[in-house]
Amino acid sequence: MRFVDEFRDADKALALSAQIAALCEPGRRYKFMEVCGGHTHTIYKHGLEDYLPDTVQLVHGPGCPVCVIPMGRVDDAIAIAEEPGVIMTSFGDMMRVPGGAGVVLRLQRRGCRYPDGVLAVGRVEGGAGQPGQAGRVHGDRVRDDRPVDGDDDAAG
Amino acid sequence: MAIGFETTAPSTAMTMLRAEALGLTNFSVFCNHVTIIPAIKAILDSPDLRLDGFIGPGHVSTVIGCRPYEFIAAGHGKPLVCAGFEPLDILQSVYMLMLQLAEGRCEVENQYSRVVPWDGNLKALQVINQTMALRPYFEWRGLGFISHSALAVNDRYAAFDAERIFDVPGVRVADPKACQCGEVLKGVLKPWECKVFGTACTPETPIGTCMVSSEGACAAYYNFGRFSRERVKQATRTVDIELSSARP
Numbered sequence: 351m352r353f354v355d356e357f358r359d360a361d362k363a364l365a366l367s368a369q370i371a372a373l374c375e376p377g378r379r380y381k382f383m384e385v386c387g388g389h390t391h392t393i394y395k396h397g398l399e400d401y402l403p404d405t406v407q408l409v410h411g412p413g414c415p416v417c418v419i420p421m422g423r424v425d426d427a428i429a430i431a432e433e434p435g436v437i438m439t440s441f442g443d444m445m446r447v448p449g450g451a452g453v454v455l456r457l458q459r460r461g462c463r464y465p466d467g468v469l470a471v472g473r474v475e476g477g478a479g480q481p482g483q484a485g486r487v488h489g490d491r492v493r494d495d496r497p498v499d500g501d502d503d504a505a506g
Numbered sequence: 507m508a509i510g511f512e513t514t515a516p517s518t519a520m521t522m523l524r525a526e527a528l529g530l531t532n533f534s535v536f537c538n539h540v541t542i543i544p545a546i547k548a549i550l551d552s553p554d555l556r557l558d559g560f561i562g563p564g565h566v567s568t569v570i571g572c573r574p575y576e577f578i579a580a581g582h583g584k585p586l587v588c589a590g591f592e593p594l595d596i597l598q599s600v601y602m603l604m605l606q607l608a609e610g611r612c613e614v615e616n617q618y619s620r621v622v623p624w625d626g627n628l629k630a631l632q633v634i635n636q637t638m639a640l641r642p643y644f645e646w647r648g649l650g651f652i653s654h655s656a657l658a659v660n661d662r663y664a665a666f667d668a669e670r671i672f673d674v675p676g677v678r679v680a681d682p683k684a685c686q687c688g689e690v691l692k693g694v695l696k697p698w699e700c701k702v703f704g705t706a707c708t709p710e711t712p713i714g715t716c717m718v719s720s721e722g723a724c725a726a727y728y729n730f731g732r733f734s735r736e737r738v739k740q741a742t743r744t745v746d747i748e749l750s751s752a753r754p
Contacts, residue, residue, distance in 0.1 A: 412692065
């Protein structure tokens with residue numbers, strides 16, 4: 351298989367679904383945990399629960415790094431970002447996580463500045479971080495009103 | 507702010523190596539990398555859950571490989587299948603788990619072999635080891651403090667460690683009372699069973715983390731799953747109405 355649509359082939363999915371159903375022992379319930387948040391995303395996006403028998407249940411695990419970050423760490427990030435002259439970059443979803451002291455993304459409204467006035471995600475190279483230096487920030491820009499689409503999110 | 511499982515840790519490590527090569531003095535990393543194995547151990551030790559097996563994390567496994575999961579099959583008697591991220595990958599992994607149970611096997615299998623090498627990515631593991639060290643413990647939302655479950659910048663690269671350069675409060679902040687992310691993360695609660703799901707807590711105004719990231723169960727369910735669930739509800743309601751109107 352070479353193309354993504356081949357991994358989404360409905361006929362093959364139905365065939366697998368039937369094979370799974372055939373393996374179910376009568377009266378037994380099955381519970382599997384998908385550890386990774388990326389799997390959770392696929393399961394809901396493609397409605398995979400509808401392809402499984404009622405007796406097979408998928409349980410969502412802790413494999414979403416942004417989800418397991420405690421609020422205290424977000425506040426630590428905010429404290430660093432509020433230091434004068436600091437430019438902080440991170441993955442887009444991290445920027446939206448609420449901490450006790452606020453959301454990193456909203457710091458802009460508290461007088462913190464970012465390269466080109468927006469937040470950046472991804473790698474930093476060169477002299478980024480020091481005013482007047484030719485620093486470059488790679489990656490997409492994140493807007494305040496950006497919907498959740500996952501393109502810039504931290505991978506599980 | 508560096509974050510992620512072993513999946514993203516190598517890119518942070520490479521960034522530090524690059525910063526070292528460039529001789530940067532104005533660059534630092536606030537390291538929040540976590541490791542997957544201690545989290546799975548915590549889940550296995552949790553009394554709330556009775557699981558039949560695991561769909562293993564594909565992206566993490568590209569770095570750490572399949573070997574670290576062997577204790578789950580050998581020591582805890584739960585099969586694990588490393589899975590890819592397309593719909594057929596996940597269905598095939600469920601099939602492989604069911605087949606193991608039906609045949610009375612309990613093994614670690616690799617469904618995602620087109621990307622995941624059994625021994626992992628040795629170069630990636632090497633740069634992680636070169637620049638980072640395990641923390642004695644780290645707090646996880648929902649799971650509490652787990653020992654040796656996160657990475658910090660090691661002593662050799664201390665010059666790039668934001669936690670040593672800046673004054674970090676390091677205060678523990680309690681989650682909002684209404685938020686039930688902890689239960690959702692442990693798999694005890696389904697997203698829609700949370701009290702604030704879809705009402706006070708939405709991707710636009712998240713209260714908890716699970717509603718923020720696209721990988722969070724709540725955000726994924728809010729964006730996609732609720733429609734099919736509503737359809738099912740709608741369908742049963744229609745049937746109910748038809749049944750009640752059919753009665754004499």
